[in-house]
Structures are given as structure tokens and as C-alpha cells.
Amino acid sequence: MALESLKDIVKKIARSTTVDKALVEEVVRDIQRALLKADVNVRQVKEISDAIKKRALSEDVLPTFNVREHIIRIVYEELMRGIGEGLEIPLKKAKIMLVGLQGSGKTTTAAKLAKYFKDKGMKTGVIAADTWRPAAYEQLKQLAESYGIGFYGEKENKDAVEIARNGLKALKDYDMIIIDTAGRHALEEELIDEMIEIAKATQPDYKLLVLDAAIGQLASRQAKAFHDAIGINGIIITKFDGTAKGGGALSAAREIGIPIAFIGTGEKVEDFERFDPAGFVSRLLGMGDIKALLEKVERVVSEEELDPEAFLKGTFTLKDVYKQIEAMNKMGPISKIFELLPFGFSMKVDDSMMEMTQEKMKKFRVIMDSMTEEELLNPKIIDSSRIRRIAIGSGTSPQEVKELLKYYKTMKSVMKKMKKGKFGKLPIKGLPKMGF
Ligand SMILES: Nc1nc2c(ncn2[C@@H]2O[C@H](COP(=O)(O)OP(=O)(O)O)[C@@H](O)[C@H]2O)c(=O)[nH]1
Ligand SMILES: [Mg+2]
Numbered sequence: 001m002a003l004e005s006l007k008d009i010v011k012k013i014a015r016s017t018t019v020d021k022a023l024v025e026e027v028v029r030d031i032q033r034a035l036l037k038a039d040v041n042v043r044q045v046k047e048i049s050d051a052i053k054k055r056a057l058s059e060d061v062l063p064t065f066n067v068r069e070h071i072i073r074i075v076y077e078e079l080m081r082g083i084g085e086g087l088e089i090p091l092k093k094a095k096i097m098l099v100g101l102q103g104s105g106k107t108t109t110a111a112k113l114a115k116y117f118k119d120k121g122m123k124t125g126v127i128a129a130d131t132w133r134p135a136a137y138e139q140l141k142q143l144a145e146s147y148g149i150g151f152y153g154e155k156e157n158k159d160a161v162e163i164a165r166n167g168l169k170a171l172k173d174y175d176m177i178i179i180d181t182a183g184r185h186a187l188e189e190e191l192i193d194e195m196i197e198i199a200k201a202t203q204p205d206y207k208l209l210v211l212d213a214a215i216g217q218l219a220s221r222q223a224k225a226f227h228d229a230i231g232i233n234g235i236i237i238t239k240f241d242g243t244a245k246g247g248g249a250l251s252a253a254r255e256i257g258i259p260i261a262f263i264g265t266g267e268k269v270e271d272f273e274r275f276d277p278a279g280f281v282s283r284l285l286g287m288g289d290i291k292a293l294l295e296k297v298e299r300v301v302s303e304e305e306l307d308p309e310a311f312l313k314g315t316f317t318l319k320d321v322y323k324q325i326e327a328m329n330k331m332g333p334i335s336k337i338f339e340l341l342p343f344g345f346s347m348k349v350d351d352s353m354m355e356m357t358q359e360k361m362k363k364f365r366v367i368m369d370s371m372t373e374e375e376l377l378n379p380k381i382i383d384s385s386r387i388r389r390i391a392i393g394s395g396t397s398p399q400e401v402k403e404l405l406k407y408y409k410t411m412k413s414v415m416k417k418m419k420k421g422k423f424g425k426l427p428i429k430g431l432p433k434m435g436f
Pocket of ligand 2: 106107108130133136181
């Protein structure tokens, strides 16, 4: 069974060495499904998939890219079209105003932002300019105090514009000032007027829209309304720790053409990150984090000193199989490694086979421990009497020893084909060294 699946994977790689229409159609269908499931706006899904189809077939594959990388790169670029790589706020004196609907996470985010910039060595303060929610003042004051962040608020004052203005005066020695504002359940006239007035009075360098990832398809309309009302220059997505994949928020950003700046990943003030486009797209498409895999594989390979030259010369021995297994053990369960691979690679691998393989890997190692150096380096000499001896020595059965030998032969032929370039370049550096 393990060998069946290995063949499947190999077939898939082999098939994708040229950009053909069928492959693109197949990949685009997968991507469409993933995008819709992640709440990306339906109209945008159509735009994105049309663009991918067109570009994947018409553009040249970059020199060091294989077909899958070629398509992934285009998918990535199309998803990020118009919103760039994310908004970076430089570490210099600035005022940030937060806007968004009630419950979107503004007050929490105000504290998160303040702590984020404080940790970068800036003197940061927050202004509580939400006079609508009774507890808003206390909520922000408490957060600010427990993190050593400057705070300004006026508990009894109902005039948010006045508080904001006074706050700027009180916090004039601060580098970074974050203004928390009120939200309502919907974007009402009154709220819009107040927002505009606060912006006029405080002249913020950044007006950031706080969007709850969980609102899905509604995000686009909301973003547009806020943008039309006061002009947004960045988006913060909150509650990204939930089940939401963030497609709604991405659609919103694309809709108004404004970059995403930060991501909130939990209720705690520490749960806050700069927006990472690659990680975001990985999650959106459910295709695993390629970056993480690369780093992991590289680390393991250097530790294990696998010898890719030897593989390619065809002198692939059981010792190399042993090293592969060691490397896999260090990287964790095989199923985890496959999860990290781009889609296509990982799709056709079912869990039961992964578990079985892991167990088998352990057994294979025990079997190889019972072999002589000569047998490991030259498996051809392992005849049935040697198989019996190895089985007894390792406490396994001759059947299991044969299975290892079969695995070895399959691996060896994969290596040979790779050497002949039958699969083109494999997608991920380091992987050929492991035998996949
Ligand atoms: N899980 C999670 N909860 C969050 C996040 N950001 C805010 N919240 C929660 O969402 C609720 C509303 O947040 P709040 O800051 O009061 O929203 P506001 O009305 O826009 O000021 C609170 O219960 C927060 O703890 C986040 O990134 N993840
Ligand atoms: Mg609030």
C-alpha cells in the first residue's frame, strides 16, 4: 500500500513537468474550491481564477521554477493583487486611529498595537475616545496599565472629539499614539460624523480599519463603507485564531485596494503579528507553509549529511535509506511533512498509509541494524539465507525484510529517474536528497 501511494505521488510530479491546459484547469478548480470555502468574494474568485488560467499558460516558467511553483507564484500574485505585501508602519513618531464596528476588536487591538511598538523601543500611549460603550474606558485603562502603556481618557465626558484632542495634548511627549474609537452594530450616520470629526481634530497618520475575520463575505461591504466615509490606509484582521480562513478580510482589502497591516490571533495582548502574506495565502488555500518546510528540510539535511551526489550517481544503498529514515524521524511524522508540501504533492496521500509507513520506518531501521556493513552497501548480495538470518537477528519476519528490500528498490529507481530528469526539477530544495 505504501508503494502504491508513492507511485501516485511520482505520477503526479511526472505529469506536471509541462504546463498543460488540463493541469491548469485541475489546479484552478482546487483553488476555486479553497477560496470559496475560505469566504473569498465570489466575483473575486472568478477574476482570480481567470487571471491564473491566462497567466499560467501564457507566461514562461522562470528558470529555476517547476510547473507547480510557477502556478503557485501566479496564484499568490493574483491573490495579493492591488494590496501588495502588507503595510509596514515605520518606527517613528505617529498617530494611529482605529475604526471598525462594535465588537470587531478595536479596544483590544489598541492595546496590542501599543505593546507592539513599545516592545520595539517606542514610547506609546492610547486614547480612549469611545464614549458609547460604558466599559470602554475601564477596558482600555486596565490593559494600558498592566503593560506600562501611557493612557488618556475622561470617564465622565461624552464628547469623543474633545477627549481625543485633549489626549493628544496630554500625550504630546509620546512617540506613538493610538486612538480607540466607538463602533456601532452598523455604520450609522452619527458614527460616521463622529469618526470624521475625530480624524479632523487629531490628523492621524494612519486610519486603520479593524475587521473581524469571522464576518466572512460581509467584510467587503463594511470595508467599502468605512473607506468611503473616512479613507482607510490599512487593515487589521482580528480573531484569526478562530476557524475563519481570512478570505473575507482578504476580499475586503482587495475591494478597497488597501494593504493588511497586522493580524490578531487571540484575546491576549501578546496575540498579535505583522501580516505575513506567504503564511496568509498558505492558510487560505490550506496548502501548508512551504517556508517552514524549506527551513526544516535544510536543517535536517545538513545534520544528516545526506549525499545527493551519491544518489545521482546511482550508488544509492541501504545506508542511504537508513539516513532518509533518520532524517524523517528528526522532522517528525511523515504525515506532518506531507502536510507542509504544496497541494498536489500532499493531496493523494491518505492518513492510514502515513501511519503505517511511520511504523514501518521504525521496523526498517531495526532490520537494517541487523545487517552487515557489506549488506548495507551492496544489498544485491542479500539472498534468502541472509534474509532469514536478518529476520531472526532483528526479531522480524523474512516477509518484512523483503518489504524493506522492495522499498529500497523502488527508492533506487526513483533516484535513477530523477537523475535522468524525468520529473523535471522537484519543487523543494532538499527533498530530492530525501528520496521524495
Ligand atoms: N479570539 C480573539 N478574540 C479577540 C481578538 N481581538 C479581540 N477579541 C475579543 O473580541 C471581543 C471584542 O473586542 P473589543 O476590543 O472590545 O472590540 P471593540 O468593540 O471593537 O472595541 C473581546 O471579547 C475581545 O477579547 C482576537 O484576535 N482573537
Ligand atoms: Mg471598544
